Amino acid sequence: MAKGKLTFNENLCKGCGLCVAACPKKILELDKTRLNAKGYHPATCVNPDECIGCAFCATQCPDVVITVERF
């Protein structure tokens, strides 16, 4: 049961991967199948049901891509 919901402003993402490493549930990945407007592989949540809404990813993101909601 998901406790959090992530919204990505994908076109700001630069694919640095800091959020991927910061996530305690390991549910974030860089989507290697897509490119955003800047030409980077954007970060995405592969298993939204596992999200706990801790906001570690959003806090670590240097480009303010992620908005976090908690239920």
Added chain:
Amino acid sequence: MAVVFEPTKGLTDKPFHYCPGCCHGIIHRLVAETLVDNDALETAVGVASVGCTYNSYEYIACDMVQAAHGRAPAVATGIKRNLKDSFVFTYQGDGDLASIGTAEIVHAAARSENITVIFVNNAVYGMTSGQMAPTTLVGQVTTTSPWGRDPSYQGYPINVSEFLSNLAGAAYVERVCVTDYKNIQNAKKAIQKAFNVQKNKLGFSLVEVLSTCPTNWGKEPLAAMDWLKENMEKQYPLGCYKGADITFDADGKYVSGAIPATANNCVNVGEVKK
């Protein structure tokens, strides 16, 4: 459903021009959040420096000016002495503050100017393509120390927080980093404390933030974070170097602690006539 994290109003909509994984974005956000938390966005004045942060006036949604290379503390001095109720801060890198602007920062601290300095230390000149900075570690490879920094030829790194904390005029000096969630929260607390120090007119405050430069270090963003933890934190230990005992109440009002005005142990050989 509650929003626990959203882009702060203290930042403009303009996307950062910084390289992927650069810590400047995190530090910009912390400064902007502190301004919003203290309802100071309308009155604050920032001074941008030269370096990768030259464009920070485009990103932080308060009034900002840009100073000549290294001169941000001098410009901030003039602004603060005229706008006494504004929160005045400078945002400087290590090439700007520790090399070209050494005189300005030392004398701003010695005069105990009531300004706040956000000092971003990434051990390299970032914008000009990675030359050796005064803060470059011994043995670190840069474009102007291609065999690693050799102390017999290029000298030793400058620990800015340590030497500024020795000045009687410095009220609050702390070194933090932004490598993980806990450290980012500590960095935000340090910036908030520096804000309170200035609001209570206690004197000069400086927050040194250790940052990565993945591009010029030649590392992936995550590897750069690890390199910072393994190497930079040894040369530049985190912690509060001055003003650790200063405390504020919940409203940000000064409660206790040694400040330059009372803890100053300088020899006084005569009364000041006004």
